[in-house]
Amino acid sequence: xxxxxxxxxxxxxxxxxxxxxxxxxxxxxxxxxxxxxxxxxxxxxxxxxxxxxxxxxxxxxxxxxxxxxxxxxxxxxxxxxxxxxxxxxxxxxxxxxxxxxxxxxxxxxxxxxxxxxxxxxxxxxxxxxxxxxxxxxxxxxxxxxxxxxxxxxxxxxxxxxxxxxxxxxxxxxxxxxxxxxxxxxxxxxxxxxxxxxxxxxxxxxxxxxxxxxxxxxxxxxxxxxxxxxxxxxxxxxxxxxxxxxxxxxxxxxxxxxxxxxxxxxxxxxxxxxxxxxxxxxxxxxxxxxxxxxxxxxxxxxxx
Numbered sequence: 001x002x003x004x005x006x007x008x009x010x011x012x013x014x015x016x017x018x019x020x021x022x023x024x025x026x027x028x029x030x031x032x033x034x035x036x037x038x039x040x041x042x043x044x045x046x047x048x049x050x051x052x053x054x055x056x057x058x059x060x061x062x063x064x065x066x067x068x069x070x071x072x073x074x075x076x077x078x079x080x081x082x083x084x085x086x087x088x089x090x091x092x093x094x095x096x097x098x099x100x101x102x103x104x105x106x107x108x109x110x111x112x113x114x115x116x117x118x119x120x121x122x123x124x125x126x127x128x129x130x131x132x133x134x135x136x137x138x139x140x141x142x143x144x145x146x147x148x149x150x151x152x153x154x155x156x157x158x159x160x161x162x163x164x165x166x167x168x169x170x171x172x173x174x175x176x177x178x179x180x181x182x183x184x185x186x187x188x189x190x191x192x193x194x195x196x197x198x199x200x201x202x203x204x205x206x207x208x209x210x211x212x213x214x215x216x217x218x219x220x221x222x223x224x225x226x227x228x229x230x231x232x233x234x235x236x237x238x239x240x241x242x243x244x245x246x247x248x249x250x251x252x253x254x255x256x257x258x259x260x261x262x263x264x265x266x267x268x269x270x271x272x273x274x275x276x277x278x279x280x281x282x283x284x285x286x287x288x289x290x291x292x293x294x295x296x297x298x299x300x301x302x303x
Contacts, residue, residue, distance in 0.1 A: 007031040007097040008076040010066070012059045015039045017084035018191065020048065022093060030094045032076070036066055059083070060139070060165070064156035073146070077101070080143040087189040087278040095286060096143060096186045102289035103131065103296045106148035107169055107180040109141045114263055115270055115279055116190035120166075122228045124263060125187050128255035129233045130287045133181040133299075136166045136228040141188060148173070161209040164216030167226045176303045177231055177242075185286035189278040230256065232299070236284055240295055 011019045013035045023029060035045050035052045045052045053070070055062040063081060073079055078100050080093070092110065100108045111125035112118050123138050139162040144152065152169050156162075170180045214224050232242045233252060241248040 005030060005032050006077040006101075008073055008079045009033045009093065010036055010063065010073065010079060010081055011084050012036045012038055012062055012081075013045065013084045015041060015044055017045075018087055019084060020045075022088060022090060023050075024090050025049070027090060029090055030097055031080075034072070036062060038062055058160050058162070060156035060162045061160070064153060067149075067153055073149070076146060078143055078145055079149050080141070082188070083140045083190075085190065085192040086141060087191055088187075092186050092188070096183060098289045099131065099183050099185060099286075099292060100143055100145075102292040103179070103181075104301075105143075105179045105181060106145040106173060107137050107178075108143045108183055109137045110186035110188045111182050111184045113187040113189050113279070114266055115274055115277055116188070117193045117276055118190060119194060120228055121260070122230065123182060125184050126182075126256060126259040127184065127236075127262075127284070128259050129184045129235055130238070130292070131181050131183050131185065132233040133177055133231045134228060135170045135178070135180070135231060136226070137170060137180060137182070138166050139163070140190065142169070158216050158219070159212040161212050163209040163213035164220075164222075167222055167228075168216060168220050171220060171222065174302065177299065177301050179301055189276065191276040191278070193276075234287070234292070234295055238287055238291055238295065240299055242300070 007030050009022070009031050011017060011033070013019055019033065019035065023033060033050045035048070035050050037045060037052050037054050038056055053066060055065050057065070067073055078097055080096065088110070096110055109123070112123050113125055116124070118124055120136070120138060122134060122136065126132065151172060155165055155168055158165065170178055173180055217224055217226065230243060230252060232240065234240055235255065241252050243249050243252055
């Protein structure tokens with residue numbers, strides 16, 4: 001019988017996956033981990049303490065096959081689907097799940113630290129905040145509530161790369177303030193540039209991920225060039241800032257600008273010496289889950 005863990009990590013893993021560093025046998029953890037392997041080595045990860053399940057193909061198509069064929073994931077309340085090139089400490093994964101539970105989020109991702117390869121600036125850690133409510137969550141590291149994962153599952157095979165789904169999924173949560181966001185109190189390092197087997201397959205067909213994204217966005221009635229937004233945030237002083245209120249919107253903009261200036265000041269040295277390499281950074285203490293839960297109770301979700 002499975003123990004009482006309510007959180008699950010499912011990683012689409014190749015032969016160089018970083019997931020073995022996501023757990024520590026000497027420490028307790030709040031989550032289970034399943035390896036969805038897309039490589040060809042019959043022995044890879046077989047001696048690990050986690051179940052390996054084989055499914056070839058791109059990330060989300062492989063996950064769709066797995067989740068439609070198996071039911072184990074339905075025993076969990078939240079499921080995180082990270083890329084295999086993300087570096088994160090075991091305590092960071094515990095904090096990720098503690099935060100989504102406290103906030104009652106249906107969709108979330110950890111922020112990228114400043115050493116990461118990145119595509120969208122909004123996904124980079126903004127140290128002025130604990131969490132930002134956004135209208136996008138990137139496909140490299142989405143965390144779903146079980147019910148919302150079930151709802152999003154039919155979209156997983158809309159294209160090869162998954163491009164565009166970062167905007168489609170939040171739209172499925174409705175309008176107004178959604179239970180969706182980026183967790184600045186949890187960071188990962190994206191250690192590699194964007195790429196992989198799905199991109200190679202696209203190039204072989206003379207296609208591109210940009211074209212895939214445009215088709216998916218058009219299919220769901222979204223603009224061809226969406227601009228991700230922060231709709232509200234909880235700042236370092238545990239204050240809820242609603243982007244629809246004039247005073248709060250101004251403070252949000254100023255804090256974002258301050259963080260952006262700091263990032264751009266540090267980034268040249270990072271790119272020269274440490275791009276894609278995890279590093280220790282002095283982060284302010286994370287907000288307690290109990291405090292987050294109390295704040296979330298007063299946030300105007302759905303309006």
